[in-house]
Amino acid sequence: MKIAQPVMQKRQAEIKSKFSGDPKKQQEELGKLMNEFGSPLxxxxxxxxxxxxxxxxxxxxxxxxFADVPYNINLKVLPQDQIAAIDPKPYKSPRHSIFITEKSHFPVIATIPNGTKLGTEESIKINLETTNGNSYSEVLSKYDNGSKFLPTWKVSKGSENLKVSQDGIVTAIKPGDATIEAKIPGLAxxxxxxxxxxxxxxxxxxxxxxxxxxxxxxxxxxxxxxxxxxxxxxxxxxxxxxxxxxxxxxxxxxxxxxxxxxxxxxxxxxxxxxxxxxxxxxxxxxxALPENLQKILDQQLLAKNEVITTSTSTITDKRLPFEPNSKK
Known part of the structure; x- marks a missing residue:
């Protein structure tokens, strides 16, 4: 296609110019061109x-x-006088499939029954559970290697506003925004x-x-x-x-x-x-290239050689004024 592209573009321009007033004929000729050279796509x-x-x-x-699975939960700490006016809405994170063995895996979500807003000095628990409502830790206890997949908890943003324990219990310190990350190790x-x-x-x-x-x-x-x-x-x-x-x-x-x-x-x-x-x-x-493409390539190489030969000949013919047989 690289060989045919310059010629193809030139032919396309000629067809569009020649049949600009006849769209049907133009499409017909362009179709023939595509059949001859192949689609550029x-x-x-x-x-x-x-x-x-x-x-x-x-x-x-x-x-x-193949990678550790993070659950990022955005929380907001409010003053006690404001939190009383908030209507709590349960929170559920997107689910991720957690592999415990090569053949055993199940979807897990993070949930907060009272929502993502809490008052200062208030504590809430972030639960990891299956989509069936079973506790993640209880499901892990059924596997011999279950302890390898216990989550780690940390405050990834806003650590001055709250803290989190390794049990997923969050305690608010002062008003502000924060993000909690629970990370479950990947099997592989x-x-x-x-x-x-x-x-x-x-x-x-x-x-x-x-x-x-x-x-x-x-x-x-x-x-x-x-x-x-x-x-x-x-x-x-x-x-x-x-x-x-x-x-x-x-x-x-x-x-x-x-x-x-x-x-x-x-x-x-x-x-x-x-x-x-x-x-x-x-x-x-x-x-070997198809005959039509080989012909195009030969023409391109011939044209390139002619340009080089002409340029060399022009340089050779130019003589300095003091050289023999030069025109002064």
Missing amino acids: AGCLPLIVQMPVLFALFATLRGSP AKSGFLFIKALGQVGFYVDGAINWDIAALVGAFGLTLLLSQVLSSQGMPANPQQSTANKITPVMITGMFLFFPLPAGVLLYMVVANIFQAFQTFLLNKE
């Missing part, structure tokens, strides 16, 4: 097919069992693959330490993307602008993943996909 098909896989993989690796949050420490791990620089496995995956993604683009441009007429873009694009995308990190498992998938794409491109380059 055909090259996007592999990417479109991969997108649902990437989204599903991203969502899977960001949650249980620490499970790795090959040199990767944890498939659900996100970020190459976390808590002051460099995750070299993530850094290696990001670097491998950039190198494999560059290799794929180099192979794609082989046999094409020289284009300095396209060559520069092919070099800059992998650097930009690689840098983006450093600031907008993805789970290690997603990066591994993308690296493997790039390797397969590069190998596929290598094999396709060995195949």
Whole structure:
């Protein structure tokens, strides 16, 4: 498609100009052009097919069992004279599926019967329970490894306004807003693959330490993307602008993943996909082009060589005034 694109665009412009007053004929001729060269969107098909896989993989690796599951509850502390006028509304968080074993999992939600507003010096309990109303701790007691999945509690914002115990009991200190985080460990949050420490791990620089496995995956993604683009441009007429873009694009995308990190498992998938794409491109380059595309490529290369030859000839013909046989 890269070979045919310049010619195709020129033909499209000619057809639109020639049949501007006859839309039906214009569409007919454009259809014939598409049949001759193929649809320009055909090259996007592999990417479109991969997108649902990437989204599903991203969502899977960001949650249980590959990552710890956080429940963030926003609370508001009010003065005692104001809290009396508040009509309490029960709170339920979004549910998350918690894996206890590879085959055993169940949905868990955080609930507060009296809502997310409390008065100063008042205490409330945040409950973790299944959607059937069973206590999370009671369900865990039925498993031998249940103690590994007990939640940890902390005040992630507004610690001056309230405090929380490891039993999920919140005590208000003074009026203000705060956020409580209850985090349930993921079953495979620490499970790795090959040199990767944890498939659900996100970020190459976390808590002051460099995750070299993530850094290696990001670097491998950039190198494999560059290799794929180099192979794609082989046999094409020289284009300095396209060559520069092919070099800059992998650097930009690689840098983006450093600031907008993805789970290690997603990066591994993308690296493997790039390797397969590069190998596929290598094999396709060995195949002979269709006759019409080969003819276009030969014409492009011939035109490029003629420009270079003409430029060289022009430079050679120009003589300095003091050279022999030069016109003064």
